[in-house]
Amino acid sequence: TLDVRYGEIYGLLGANGAGKTTSIKMLCGLLEPSGGDIALAGRSQDLRSPDLRRRIGYMSQKFTLYDDLSVRQNLEFYCGVYGVPRSQRRQKIEWVLKICGLEGQETMLTGRLPGGWKQRVAFGASVMHEPEILFLDEPTSGVDPLARRQFWRLIEDFARNGTAILVTTHYLEEAEHCNCLGFMVAGEVVAQGSPSQIKAEQPGQLIEILIQPTQAASDLLKTQMEPWRVSIFGDRLHVVVDHPDQDIPHLREVLQSSFNGETLTLQSLRPVPFTLEDCFIGIVQRAQREA
Known part of the structure; x- marks a missing residue:
């Protein structure tokens, strides 16, 4: 309606x-x-x-x-x-x-x-x-x-x-x-x-990650979790996790490595509030996946 x-x-x-x-x-x-x-x-x-x-x-x-x-x-x-x-x-x-x-x-x-x-x-x-x-x-x-x-x-x-x-x-x-x-x-x-x-009703916690190279890090994380959870915003990654206490240490561990021959350099990783753009991407991609 x-x-x-x-x-x-x-x-x-x-x-x-x-x-x-x-x-x-x-x-x-x-x-x-x-x-x-x-x-x-x-x-x-x-x-x-x-x-x-x-x-x-x-x-x-x-x-x-x-x-x-x-x-x-x-x-x-x-x-x-x-x-x-x-x-x-x-x-x-x-x-x-x-x-x-x-x-x-x-x-x-x-x-x-x-x-x-x-x-x-x-x-x-x-x-x-x-x-x-x-x-x-x-x-x-x-x-x-x-x-x-x-x-x-x-x-x-x-x-x-x-x-x-x-x-x-x-x-x-x-x-x-x-x-x-x-x-x-x-x-x-x-x-x-x-x-x-x-924004308040979005499931999970949004994590902002500053890492180089951003694209390689995004590609790596999409092999570890559902692709809709990972988005590139400028020079940063936005990642949606369900259990921050467990998932944040796991993210740090995964990102302190290399992918496809590229060494990843993690600069920061922190929880941030959802923006409408994050909500849009998550809602649309979840609905498309469930259709």
């Missing part, structure tokens, strides 16, 4: 091909579901009705803007798509230009804008009608870190004003902004909870 409440940001996470975009398209009424039930804004029937469409905003993974139209012309077009009354359109466009930082860019051809600016226009188009429910499919893809931070301030503002928001992202540091997270594998949500709950 995937339940998104008003005033809440729900982050849907999963590897490429897990079914995140397909799920959003079904929720938006763009694809017919193969099974199960969908309810939007309290309605489970006639999900493609114009009335319900006006209560939903959708920012797709790929740009749905017209490159040969100006920023303002694109926003005017989406006013029509979402049924914004003509008497309110100028006011709504000015509001979107302001909140999205697009003032002064309204006459620019959209096709000439950098990717991050196009994302702003696409986001503005999706919230033009101030929807009750907002679907954002990788809204910050290709956006620089500063612009991503600004995007999330906007998203959080809409949630504070009562909008129910479902967002997908590959940036796990962004997922910390969400009230609830769902991890999807092969079209099924296999784990969900707040970011703090997800």
Whole structure:
């Protein structure tokens, strides 16, 4: 069950091909579901009705803007798509230009804008009608870190004003902004909870190991334990163990050797808290192994 409440940001996470975009398209009424039930804004029937469409905003993974139209012309077009009354359109466009930082860019051809600016226009188009429910499919893809931070301030503002928001992202540091997270594998949500709950519920203890060469150490440990337990993070290894008191001395012993002709140099080994990235790797790989 995937339940998104008003005033809440729900982050849907999963590897490429897990079914995140397909799920959003079904929720938006763009694809017919193969099974199960969908309810939007309290309605489970006639999900493609114009009335319900006006209560939903959708920012797709790929740009749905017209490159040969100006920023303002694109926003005017989406006013029509979402049924914004003509008497309110100028006011709504000015509001979107302001909140999205697009003032002064309204006459620019959209096709000439950098990717991050196009994302702003696409986001503005999706919230033009101030929807009750907002679907954002990788809204910050290709956006620089500063612009991503600004995007999330906007998203959080809409949630504070009562909008129910479902967002997908590959940036796990962004997922910390969400009230609830769902991890999807092969079209099924296999784990969900707040970011703090997800991290607290991970089985075992995470060990951070600084060792050279890192790849050789990783290859060695994967011969000693289940491969999902070992991940490379930059110049370090993250290893999940079930019994730290027994497993840490064993790790030290194993790593004070050589592997495939390479001598391993262990520099440090210590318990650390789980990050969301550790959780993502563990949850997805365990679910794939059990499938």
